[in-house]
Amino acid sequence: MMKQIQPRQNYLGMVGWVWAGKYQMERYLYLLHRITGLGLILYGIFHITATTFFRLPGQSVWQATMAFVDKPWFRAGEFLVVTAFVYHALNGLRLVLQELGFLLGQPTPPVYPYQYALRKHRSWAVGFLAVAVVLILLFAYGFTLGGW
DSSP states (O other): OOOOOOOOOOOOTTHHHHOOGGGTHHHHHHHHHHHHHHHHHHHHHHHHHHHHTTTTTOHHHHHHHHHHTTSHHHHHHHHHHHHHHHHHHHHHHHHHHHHTTTTTOSOOOOOSSOOOHHHHTHHHHHHHHHHHHHHHHHHHHHHHTTOO
Protein backbone atom coordinates (compact mmCIF):
# COMPACT_ATOMS: atom_id res chain seq x y z
CA MET A 1 0.00 0.00 0.00
CA MET A 2 1.46 3.34 -1.10
CA LYS A 3 1.35 6.36 1.09
CA GLN A 4 -0.63 9.29 -0.33
CA ILE A 5 1.41 12.44 -0.80
CA GLN A 6 -0.37 15.36 0.77
CA PRO A 7 0.06 18.83 -0.66
CA ARG A 8 1.97 21.25 1.53
CA GLN A 9 -0.31 23.65 3.32
CA ASN A 10 0.33 27.35 2.98
CA TYR A 11 0.74 28.48 6.55
CA LEU A 12 2.03 31.93 5.63
CA GLY A 13 -1.12 33.52 4.23
CA MET A 14 -0.59 37.21 3.45
CA VAL A 15 2.77 37.14 5.25
CA GLY A 16 4.00 35.04 2.32
CA TRP A 17 3.84 38.18 0.16
CA VAL A 18 6.47 39.86 2.29
CA TRP A 19 8.57 37.09 3.85
CA ALA A 20 11.57 36.39 1.66
CA GLY A 21 12.61 33.12 3.25
CA LYS A 22 15.47 31.49 1.40
CA TYR A 23 14.88 33.50 -1.80
CA GLN A 24 16.26 36.73 -0.35
CA MET A 25 16.58 39.62 -2.82
CA GLU A 26 14.63 38.03 -5.68
CA ARG A 27 11.59 37.69 -3.45
CA TYR A 28 11.70 41.39 -2.52
CA LEU A 29 12.11 42.35 -6.18
CA TYR A 30 9.04 40.22 -6.91
CA LEU A 31 7.06 41.86 -4.09
CA LEU A 32 8.00 45.36 -5.28
CA HIS A 33 7.09 44.36 -8.84
CA ARG A 34 3.61 43.34 -7.65
CA ILE A 35 3.11 46.53 -5.65
CA THR A 36 4.24 48.80 -8.49
CA GLY A 37 2.03 46.91 -10.94
CA LEU A 38 -1.01 47.37 -8.73
CA GLY A 39 -0.14 51.04 -8.23
CA LEU A 40 0.18 51.61 -11.98
CA ILE A 41 -3.20 49.97 -12.57
CA LEU A 42 -4.81 52.21 -9.95
CA TYR A 43 -3.15 55.26 -11.49
CA GLY A 44 -4.37 54.25 -14.94
CA ILE A 45 -7.94 54.00 -13.67
CA PHE A 46 -7.66 57.39 -11.98
CA HIS A 47 -6.09 58.97 -15.06
CA ILE A 48 -8.76 57.67 -17.42
CA THR A 49 -11.48 58.80 -15.04
CA ALA A 50 -10.02 62.27 -14.63
CA THR A 51 -9.37 62.85 -18.31
CA THR A 52 -12.68 61.46 -19.52
CA PHE A 53 -15.51 62.00 -17.08
CA PHE A 54 -14.40 65.43 -15.85
CA ARG A 55 -13.92 66.75 -19.38
CA LEU A 56 -17.41 65.87 -20.60
CA PRO A 57 -19.45 68.38 -18.51
CA GLY A 58 -17.58 71.36 -19.91
CA GLN A 59 -14.60 73.65 -19.59
CA SER A 60 -15.42 74.96 -16.11
CA VAL A 61 -15.48 71.45 -14.58
CA TRP A 62 -12.28 70.56 -16.42
CA GLN A 63 -10.49 73.68 -15.15
CA ALA A 64 -11.68 73.04 -11.59
CA THR A 65 -10.39 69.45 -11.82
CA MET A 66 -7.02 70.56 -13.17
CA ALA A 67 -6.74 73.19 -10.42
CA PHE A 68 -7.47 70.45 -7.87
CA VAL A 69 -4.81 68.07 -9.21
CA ASP A 70 -2.20 70.84 -9.38
CA LYS A 71 -1.62 70.54 -5.62
CA PRO A 72 1.83 69.57 -4.24
CA TRP A 73 0.67 66.18 -2.99
CA PHE A 74 -0.53 65.28 -6.49
CA ARG A 75 2.91 66.32 -7.78
CA ALA A 76 4.43 63.92 -5.26
CA GLY A 77 2.04 61.28 -6.58
CA GLU A 78 3.28 61.93 -10.11
CA PHE A 79 6.81 61.33 -8.88
CA LEU A 80 5.73 58.04 -7.31
CA VAL A 81 4.04 56.99 -10.56
CA VAL A 82 7.19 57.66 -12.59
CA THR A 83 9.29 55.89 -9.96
CA ALA A 84 6.97 52.87 -10.06
CA PHE A 85 6.99 52.88 -13.87
CA VAL A 86 10.79 52.95 -14.11
CA TYR A 87 11.20 50.16 -11.58
CA HIS A 88 8.40 48.04 -13.06
CA ALA A 89 9.72 48.41 -16.61
CA LEU A 90 13.34 47.60 -15.77
CA ASN A 91 12.45 44.71 -13.50
CA GLY A 92 10.10 43.39 -16.19
CA LEU A 93 12.96 43.55 -18.70
CA ARG A 94 15.16 41.64 -16.26
CA LEU A 95 12.46 39.01 -15.85
CA VAL A 96 11.99 38.64 -19.61
CA LEU A 97 15.74 38.21 -20.15
CA GLN A 98 15.85 35.75 -17.29
CA GLU A 99 12.90 33.79 -18.70
CA LEU A 100 14.64 33.59 -22.07
CA GLY A 101 17.70 32.18 -20.32
CA PHE A 102 20.13 35.04 -20.92
CA LEU A 103 20.82 35.79 -17.25
CA LEU A 104 20.74 32.31 -15.79
CA GLY A 105 24.02 30.79 -16.89
CA GLN A 106 24.72 27.09 -17.15
CA PRO A 107 22.66 24.74 -14.99
CA THR A 108 24.52 23.15 -12.10
CA PRO A 109 24.28 19.48 -11.24
CA PRO A 110 21.89 18.71 -8.37
CA VAL A 111 24.59 17.98 -5.83
CA TYR A 112 24.28 19.04 -2.21
CA PRO A 113 24.65 21.90 -1.23
CA TYR A 114 22.20 22.89 -3.92
CA GLN A 115 22.78 26.10 -5.81
CA TYR A 116 20.48 27.71 -8.28
CA ALA A 117 21.62 29.77 -11.22
CA LEU A 118 20.11 33.03 -9.95
CA ARG A 119 22.48 33.02 -6.99
CA LYS A 120 25.45 32.91 -9.37
CA HIS A 121 24.12 35.80 -11.47
CA ARG A 122 22.69 38.01 -8.76
CA SER A 123 24.93 40.81 -10.02
CA TRP A 124 22.56 41.24 -12.99
CA ALA A 125 19.66 41.87 -10.64
CA VAL A 126 21.76 44.33 -8.66
CA GLY A 127 22.77 46.04 -11.92
CA PHE A 128 19.16 46.44 -13.06
CA LEU A 129 18.26 47.75 -9.63
CA ALA A 130 21.15 50.26 -9.79
CA VAL A 131 19.99 51.51 -13.20
CA ALA A 132 16.45 51.92 -11.85
CA VAL A 133 17.75 53.90 -8.86
CA VAL A 134 19.86 56.16 -11.09
CA LEU A 135 16.91 56.89 -13.40
CA ILE A 136 14.65 57.57 -10.43
CA LEU A 137 17.22 59.93 -8.89
CA LEU A 138 17.60 61.77 -12.20
CA PHE A 139 13.85 62.23 -12.37
CA ALA A 140 13.79 63.33 -8.72
CA TYR A 141 16.44 65.95 -9.47
CA GLY A 142 14.41 67.36 -12.37
CA PHE A 143 11.21 67.07 -10.36
CA THR A 144 12.53 69.05 -7.40
CA LEU A 145 13.82 71.81 -9.68
CA GLY A 146 10.35 72.09 -11.20
CA GLY A 147 11.49 71.34 -14.73
CA TRP A 148 9.04 68.47 -15.29
